[in-house]
Amino acid sequence: MNETITVTAKKEFIKWFLSHYELQKREATWLLQYLMSDDRLLSKVHFTDSIRHLPKAVLMSTKCVKLTPFKYCKNKRVILDVEKAFHDIRLRPDEDVYISLHFRDRELSPEYAAVLEANPMEKQNVLQDTLLGLLAELVLDELIYQYKKEWIQRQIDHALDNKDQGKFFELTEELKSLKRANES
Known part of the structure; x- marks a missing residue:
C-alpha cells in the first residue's frame, strides 16, 4: 500500500472507477465527482480498505456487491444520507476523509491498489x-x-x-x- 498518493492519481482512479462501476446510490457518484473536481479537497481524500476507528470516513458500494450502499461515519456517528455527508465534507475541506469502496474483485484491482492507503488508526491499535x-x-x-x-x-x-x-x-x-x- 502506498502512503503518499498524488491528487492526479486519485483523479485518474475515480475516473476509471466511475467508468467501470455503478454505485448503489446515484448521489454517491455525484459526491465522488465533486471530490474529483476540487484538488485541495482531493488532497485530503484517502482510499482505504477499512474505515474502523477513523474520525471521518465514507463507505460506498457498487450495484455488483450486496453491502451497505452508503455510510458516512464522523466521530462515531453514522449517517446514511449522502447529501448530509456531502455538506459536511464541503463545509470542512481541511479535514481528512477516508473512503472505502466496495466493488466486485476489488482485491484484484491494480487501479485500486495504486491509490490504497493504510488505515492510520489500525496501525495505532x-x-x-x-x-x-x-x-x-x-x-x-x-x-x-x-x-x-x-x-x-x-x-x-x-x-x-x-x-x-x-x-x-x-x-x-x-x-x-x-x-x-x-x-x-
Whole structure:
C-alpha cells in the first residue's frame, strides 16, 4: 500500500472507477465527482480498505456487491444520507476523509491498489495491542516467578521440619537457579 498518493492519481482512479462501476446510490457518484473536481479537497481524500476507528470516513458500494450502499461515519456517528455527508465534507475541506469502496474483485484491482492507503488508526491499535500484550506477558511472568518462589520456599520449610538435609540442599539450589533466571 502506498502512503503518499498524488491528487492526479486519485483523479485518474475515480475516473476509471466511475467508468467501470455503478454505485448503489446515484448521489454517491455525484459526491465522488465533486471530490474529483476540487484538488485541495482531493488532497485530503484517502482510499482505504477499512474505515474502523477513523474520525471521518465514507463507505460506498457498487450495484455488483450486496453491502451497505452508503455510510458516512464522523466521530462515531453514522449517517446514511449522502447529501448530509456531502455538506459536511464541503463545509470542512481541511479535514481528512477516508473512503472505502466496495466493488466486485476489488482485491484484484491494480487501479485500486495504486491509490490504497493504510488505515492510520489500525496501525495505532496494532501497536497498542502489541504493547498491551507485552505488558501482560511481563505481569504473567512475574506472577509465575512469585508462585514458584513461594512454592519452593514452602518445600524448603517442609524439608527443614523433616530434617531432610538432601532435599533442603536440592531445593535451595533450585531457588538460587530460579532467582538467577529471573534476574537475567
